[in-house]
Amino acid sequence: QQQVKQSPQSLIVQKGGISIINCAYENTAFDYFPWYQQFPGKGPALLIAIRPDVSEKKEGRFTISFNKSAKQFSLHIMDSQPGDSATYFCAANTGNQFYFGTGTSLTVIP
């Protein structure tokens, strides 16, 4: 059973555009909702994370929007750059358990 559902599977955006990736969950016990960025041949690395008592968190060009009632959260990448081309995973954790979405392959075209 997929604990965290992620869409789209792939995304192509022009340089300077906005990239939006969506995730949904069912388990209300989740404490944290991090986003990870993974480049080919590398392990995932934390990009930004949010707790369920906050509706939005912004770090530079990256923003998480969180809708607790809908059990949905999304990553917005403003002014997308070619260097942002990577696979993005949303995740949710409760205690020491981390569950990942299926990933979104983002390509930013120069």
Place this chain on the structure above:
Amino acid sequence: DAMVIQNPRYQVTQFGKPVTLSCSQTLNHNVMYWYQQKSSQAPKLLFHYYDKDFNNEADTPDNFQSRRPNTSFCFLDIRSPGLGDAAMYLCATSSDWGVFNTGELFFGEGSRLTVL
């Protein structure tokens, strides 16, 4: 400096030939995880150690075993690899503080396993 180091980065084995993958960490984190990641799929948790306490996911095949001899090291043993076990194996660490304050896992660069 690398904080979670996995060896080998690439491992080729024959069907049924045991394999051991290693993970070491310099973060002194008390929790260590092993994930399996197949192409274009989410990392799938196999098991994790909370200190010395081993926690196996219910759907992790018996073919996969793990050892954690000390805080810094963790091993993944695949007793009889099948073609379906070809994947990237990711080791990750976290601390109690990190889990409850940042939601952060620290990943190694992975060990890619090929089964012939």
